[in-house]
Amino acid sequence: MFDEELLTLDDFxxxxxxxxxxxxxxxxxxxxxxxxxxxxAGESGCGKTTLAYGIQRLLKPPAVITSGRTVFHDESGVDxxxxxxxxxxxxxxxxxxxxxxxxxxxxxxxxVLSIGDQLGDVFEAHRPGMSRRExxxxxxxxxxxxxxxxxxxxxxxxxxxxxxxxxxxxxxALALRPQLMIMDEPTTALDVLxxxxxxxxxxxxxxxxxxxxxxxxxxxPLLLEISDRIAIMLEGRIxxxxxxxxxxxxxxxxxxxxxxxxxxxxxxxxxxFIRDGEPAGARS
Amino acid sequence: xxxxLRRAAFYLFTAWAAITINFFLPRxxxxxxxxxxxxxxxxxxSPEAIDSLRILFGLDNPKPIWQQYIEYWxxxxxxxxxxxxxxxxxxxxxxxxxxxxxxxxxxxVSTIVSFVIGTGIGTFIGWRRGSRAEAIxxxxxxxxxxxxxxxxLIVISVFSTTLRWFPASHAYSKxxxxxxxxxxxxxxxxxxxxxxxxxxxxxxxxxxxxxRNMMVTVLDExxxxxxxxxxxxxxxxxxxxAARNAVLPQLSSFALSLGFIVGGTLIMEMIFSYxxxxxxxxxxxxxxxxxxxxxxxxxxxxxVLVANILADVxxxxxxxxxRQEAAS
Numbered sequence: 147m148f149d150e151e152l153l154t155l156d157d158f159x160x161x162x163x164x165x166x167x168x169x170x171x172x173x174x175x176x177x178x179x180x181x182x183x184x185x186x187a188g189e190s191g192c193g194k195t196t197l198a199y200g201i202q203r204l205l206k207p208p209a210v211i212t213s214g215r216t217v218f219h220d221e222s223g224v225d226x227x228x229x230x231x232x233x234x235x236x237x238x239x240x241x242x243x244x245x246x247x248x249x250x251x252x253x254x255x256x257x258v259l260s261i262g263d264q265l266g267d268v269f270e271a272h273r274p275g276m277s278r279r280e281x282x283x284x285x286x287x288x289x290x291x292x293x294x295x296x297x298x299x300x301x302x303x304x305x306x307x308x309x310x311x312x313x314x315x316x317x318x319a320l321a322l323r324p325q326l327m328i329m330d331e332p333t334t335a336l337d338v339l340x341x342x343x344x345x346x347x348x349x350x351x352x353x354x355x356x357x358x359x360x361x362x363x364x365x366x367p368l369l370l371e372i373s374d375r376i377a378i379m380l381e382g383r384i385x386x387x388x389x390x391x392x393x394x395x396x397x398x399x400x401x402x403x404x405x406x407x408x409x410x411x412x413x414x415x416x417x418x419f420i421r422d423g424e425p426a427g428a429r430s
Numbered sequence: 431x432x433x434x435l436r437r438a439a440f441y442l443f444t445a446w447a448a449i450t451i452n453f454f455l456p457r458x459x460x461x462x463x464x465x466x467x468x469x470x471x472x473x474x475x476s477p478e479a480i481d482s483l484r485i486l487f488g489l490d491n492p493k494p495i496w497q498q499y500i501e502y503w504x505x506x507x508x509x510x511x512x513x514x515x516x517x518x519x520x521x522x523x524x525x526x527x528x529x530x531x532x533x534x535x536x537x538x539v540s541t542i543v544s545f546v547i548g549t550g551i552g553t554f555i556g557w558r559r560g561s562r563a564e565a566i567x568x569x570x571x572x573x574x575x576x577x578x579x580x581x582x583l584i585v586i587s588v589f590s591t592t593l594r595w596f597p598a599s600h601a602y603s604k605x606x607x608x609x610x611x612x613x614x615x616x617x618x619x620x621x622x623x624x625x626x627x628x629x630x631x632x633x634x635x636x637x638x639x640x641x642r643n644m645m646v647t648v649l650d651e652x653x654x655x656x657x658x659x660x661x662x663x664x665x666x667x668x669x670x671x672a673a674r675n676a677v678l679p680q681l682s683s684f685a686l687s688l689g690f691i692v693g694g695t696l697i698m699e700m701i702f703s704y705x706x707x708x709x710x711x712x713x714x715x716x717x718x719x720x721x722x723x724x725x726x727x728x729x730x731x732x733x734v735l736v737a738n739i740l741a742d743v744x745x746x747x748x749x750x751x752x753r754q755e756a757a758s
Contacts, residue, residue, distance in 0.1 A: 202659055204655060204658060204659055207560065236661075237661040237662070237663065238661060239661070240658075240659055240660065240661035241659065241660045241661045242661065245659070245660075246656075246659045248652055248655070248656060248659075249652075253651060253652035253653060254652045254653055254656050255653055255656075256653040256657070256670075256671050256674075256675070257653075257675065257749075257750070257751060258674055258675055258678075258748065258749055258750060258751075259670065259671075259674075260750075267660070267662060267666065267670070268660050268661075268662075271660065271661055271662045271663060271666070272661060302750040302751070304750070304751050315656075318660075
């Protein structure tokens with residue numbers, strides 16, 4: 147399942163052209179395999195989010211992509227060079243091939259449109275042939291899938307809790323069955339229990355639909371648990387990229403060590419952090 | 431449901447308070463209407479007429495104020511606002527009914543046109559933040575600081591006195607009788623060109639700036655980025671996501687300005703001698719024509735209330751969050 151490549155980043159750099167210029171992402175080369183969860187960890191301001199937005203070309207001035215190629219290997223066998231897409235082709239690519247779940251669960255939904263409308267306009271934009279009835283059925287199914295329930299279709303964002311809103315965002319990201327989902331700190335604003343539920347949800351959905359995930363967070367212990375591979379980012383560069391096993395047992399870069407040490411554990415014994423109460427070995 | 435009852439109660443209370451203040455305010459002013467009337471018609475009114483006027487206005491034997499208040503309510507509810515002293519004792523309601531359509535037509539239409547154009551321009555330049563369209567911003571700032579009476583005088587001197595393109599005053603040509611023929615309506619539009627132009631131009635800047643600034647704020651919201659990441663068309667993102675949220679504060683100001691249509695254009699109507707409420711109010715104040723003033727104030731107050739109710743309704747339709755407050 148992990149043999150095929152899905153996304154290849156080659157020498158990718160982003161600069162914020164302010165005075166003085168900030169090189170937020172520097173010469174990042176990375177390949178993401180089909181179906182894997184790639185964790186991207188690093189402190190605030192290290193360029194994680196800029197990298198994620200850069201892949202989708204969502205950056206706004208003064209941010210400029212200064213170098214690099216982003217190639218998406220579509221399941222149809224066609225390679226898509228994201229940086230060379232024109233505006234219309236880019237719109238068609240977004241969400242259909244690669245969707246996103248954003249950091250702010252509270253602000254990701256438009257406060258004046260109903261949940262159903264906001265899920266539906268994805269289909270309106272990408273599946274123009276769909277009838278209204280099909281759209282309603284499809285959006286209802288999505289809400290059932292993330293356990294929000296189709297009876298919430300006519301609700302507005304302010305009527306939902308933070309956890310439910312993030313579930314709606316995940317449902318939205320799933321809508322077109324994309325091959326890649328970029329998740330930018332999807333659980334940061336939520337409490338630990340809801341966080342756990344949502345993570346389980348994501349793992350389960352990934353097994354069901356087989357999409358790849360780029361999971362961005364500053365929470366390294368969380369990544370150790372859920373990722374297939376972890377990239378450690380420092381000052382715009384990827385300083386280490388390895389399996390959780392290696393990152394945890396034998397971190398190569400001094401920054402990775404520092405990052406691991408910075409998380410206190412309940413027992414005082416480094417490495418004893420276990421989030422769901424199971425011993426680390428019990429998870430398959 | 432209880433929300434609507436509470437709102438209704440609120441508006442009823444406000445209406446009552448406004449009408450009551452409207453009753454007391456003129457009674458606190460110095461001087462009385464008859465003296466002012468006599469001063470204007472010096473020597474032309476016989477002593478007998480003076481006496482009958484005093485009786486007519488209840489000034490011969492002053493009733494206690496509470497009795498006046500009750501009678502005031504009684505006649506108000508039967509649509510009787512008294513007679514105007516300065517307009518040859520014509521019923522106040524007739525004087526107002528005569529002036530109101532002109533003000534509503536001129537200022538109402540200009541305000542709506544200005545709001546629609548201004549919000550449209552604001553949406554566009556907010557969306558194109560940082561592009562050459564931004565050049566409109568300093569122009570809009572300038573326009574919003576220009577006093578409209580000053581612009582009105584300039585417009586008259588350029589387009590009327592010098593170029594003779596448009597008439598400088600009145601609502602229609604002298605000698606024509608108001609009717610609903612195309613000819614007359616054309617004449618009215620021709621006469622309203624300069625004042626309407628002045629009102630639109632001076633209020634446009636505020637709408638442009640307000641909408642542009644809200645657009646810039648809203649464009650930084652996460653849900654706009656999400657909409658773009660979803661691959662929606664720029665049109666859908668601009669209207670359905672950005673402008674749809676940015677317009678909400680605009681609507682409140684629009685409702686306020688609708689309320690001021692009736693009362694807020696006194697100087698404009700003076701400059702253009704436009705036969706609307708503003709001009710009548712000005713004349714009534716000079717003539718100490720209390721009944722007319724009272725009637726005017728009443729109409730102005732009620733129109734502000736109606737505009738507020740309208741704003742409430744529109745807001746409830748446009749913003750689901752305000753409906754939730756309704757439920758709680």
